[in-house]
Amino acid sequence: MGKDNQQIVIERYFVKLVANEMYGSIDEIKIDDTFHALGFDSISAVFFMEKIEHEYKVTLSPLCFWDYPTIRLLAGYVQSLIK
Numbered sequence: 001m002g003k004d005n006q007q008i009v010i011e012r013y014f015v016k017l018v019a020n021e022m023y024g025s026i027d028e029i030k031i032d033d034t035f036h037a038l039g040f041d042s043i044s045a046v047f048f049m050e051k052i053e054h055e056y057k058v059t060l061s062p063l064c065f066w067d068y069p070t071i072r073l074l075a076g077y078v079q080s081l082i083k
Contacts (some may be wrong), residue, residue: 006082010056010075017051018071031071040065056082 011031019026022039029038035045045065052074053060058081068074 007075007079010079011071013055014052014071014075017048021048029071031075033071034069035065035071036069052078058082 015026015029015031018024018029018038021044022029024039035048040048046062049060049062049065052058056078058078060078064074064077068077
């Protein structure tokens with residue numbers, strides 16, 4: 001899978017997680033909205049990141065959520081960690 005395709009797959013997975021976590025429709029979630037704008041708080045951010053770590057077998061710092069504040073940015077970072 002190419003890097004661009006891999007990032008798209010990761011972004012779609014994140015959108016599904018956000019929809020499940022925030023009880024929203026997938027169609028309402030924009031990958032360039034900040035997690036804060038999507039309704040995340042510190043507790044929901046921790047659960048979200050744990051699911052990502054489990055799915056992709058990566059370790060994320062709690063600061064990643066703030067350093068990569070959108071689905072697109074965080075997906076790109078997670079993609080860079082996947083071996």
